[in-house]
Amino acid sequence: xxxxxxxxxxxxxAAGATVLMLPPGLLLAWLLARREFRIRVVLDTIxxxxxxxxxxxxxxxxxxxxxPRSAIGRLLEAAxxxxxxxxxxxxxxxxxxxxxxxxxxxxxxxxxxxxxYEAVAATLGATPLRVFFTITLPLAxxxxxxxxxxxxxxxxxxxxxxxMIAGSIPGVTRTLAVAIYSYTETGRDREAALIVGVSASIxxxxxxxxxxxAARVATxxxxxxxxxxxxxxxx
Amino acid sequence: xxxxxxxxHQGAFTLDVHERLESRVTALFGHSGAGKTTVLDSxxxxxxPSSGTIAVGERVLFASDRxxxxxxxxxHVGYVTQDVALFPHMNTRHNVLYGRRRGERxxxxxxxxxxxxxxxxxxxxxxxxxxxxxxxxxxRALMSAPxxxxxxxxxxxxxxxxxxxxxxxLERVRDELGVPIxxxxxxxxxxxxxxxxxxxxxxxxxxxxxxxxxxxxxLIPNP
Numbered sequence: 001x002x003x004x005x006x007x008x009x010x011x012x013x014a015a016g017a018t019v020l021m022l023p024p025g026l027l028l029a030w031l032l033a034r035r036e037f038r039i040r041v042v043l044d045t046i047x048x049x050x051x052x053x054x055x056x057x058x059x060x061x062x063x064x065x066x067x068p069r070s071a072i073g074r075l076l077e078a079a080x081x082x083x084x085x086x087x088x089x090x091x092x093x094x095x096x097x098x099x100x101x102x103x104x105x106x107x108x109x110x111x112x113x114x115x116x117y118e119a120v121a122a123t124l125g126a127t128p129l130r131v132f133f134t135i136t137l138p139l140a141x142x143x144x145x146x147x148x149x150x151x152x153x154x155x156x157x158x159x160x161x162x163x164m165i166a167g168s169i170p171g172v173t174r175t176l177a178v179a180i181y182s183y184t185e186t187g188r189d190r191e192a193a194l195i196v197g198v199s200a201s202i203x204x205x206x207x208x209x210x211x212x213x214a215a216r217v218a219t220x221x222x223x224x225x226x227x228x229x230x231x232x233x234x235x
Numbered sequence: 236x237x238x239x240x241x242x243x244h245q246g247a248f249t250l251d252v253h254e255r256l257e258s259r260v261t262a263l264f265g266h267s268g269a270g271k272t273t274v275l276d277s278x279x280x281x282x283x284p285s286s287g288t289i290a291v292g293e294r295v296l297f298a299s300d301r302x303x304x305x306x307x308x309x310x311h312v313g314y315v316t317q318d319v320a321l322f323p324h325m326n327t328r329h330n331v332l333y334g335r336r337r338g339e340r341x342x343x344x345x346x347x348x349x350x351x352x353x354x355x356x357x358x359x360x361x362x363x364x365x366x367x368x369x370x371x372x373x374x375r376a377l378m379s380a381p382x383x384x385x386x387x388x389x390x391x392x393x394x395x396x397x398x399x400x401x402x403x404x405l406e407r408v409r410d411e412l413g414v415p416i417x418x419x420x421x422x423x424x425x426x427x428x429x430x431x432x433x434x435x436x437x438x439x440x441x442x443x444x445x446x447x448x449x450x451x452x453x454l455i456p457n458p
Binding site: 114116117119120121122123124125126127128134135138139 | 279280281306307308309310311312313314316318320322323324333334336375376379
């Protein structure tokens, strides 16, 4: 059935986009939260740009970048990577559009982590990389998870950039959001309404799951604060 | 031997220390804001002096004229900060083992026995009392086999009764491990009980320095 194929395709590409967001997203979130460098403000702005630009504009930029006439496009062509109007374009559009939400949320979480823990870990011999993975990331985990869910949800609903760079090719690049538009355009209103229901259910499930996960991950920082710091005071 | 010969500017505050420490336990004594914690942070590498030299034993940790600035994680300092800062997402055992250096002589069992935290190892950090936290933080610092132990007011936040109970553990560390200790306090009684050498800081400057046993009274006028 077409509906299930579209749903499956959308969830899969959105999940792929979310996975792709993580490495650059965590690096950016950490850089913006923890490092002072000259182009920080510029980087911060560029990362957030897709949030404030019309998605269609972002899509056009991506399209131009990936077209065989651009330098990047020629590189991609030489590498045998065809992106425009394929499923890869869908994933690319979703990743770029979801990244700002992930970075902003994860960054806020990292900023909340008390630097004392990172400093103490460093005195105990932990390299910056180990500090990040054993201290910063676990303590910021609820926010990182929330950011990933937001990024995933944004990817699920991505329309403007996707339609520009991937189009709405049935069975190739058609996602739920794009399908709602295409169906409505061609008078298939009932099917469009059905897809709206499916989209809402997936979004609901994702948010519910992330809330459950966040609640299960103990947030001892808060607990510890509630029991009164400095820690030595009670005993 | 620990060489502290550096200047650190921070806004309007200037810290100026020129000391060579040969004692087992050196107390940094002074009012809050005198720069005591900044001295420890500089040794640990958490703050960078404007100029000068910091060395522990043969190892130069910082030397502005030679452009040496060893990163924090290679300095081998055991630092127990004032707020203890046990990692809240790990249990006691994982805290203690976090900085364990492989191939070092210290075994978890001996450190845990010395500080009497054996029974606490599987507890969550949030279940520990104040005195227990101090000992766990001390054990964590010791397990990293430090070449110098920095203690920032380890007894400041605990009441008198608890102080009496923790001090013996600090004395054990001092006597059994032979790691030089730099100890921040603003308590005269602690200087008396624990330190060999005392440095008095006032607004970033060393105003007095000498053997604790001989010169404490002359160094530190009664308040």
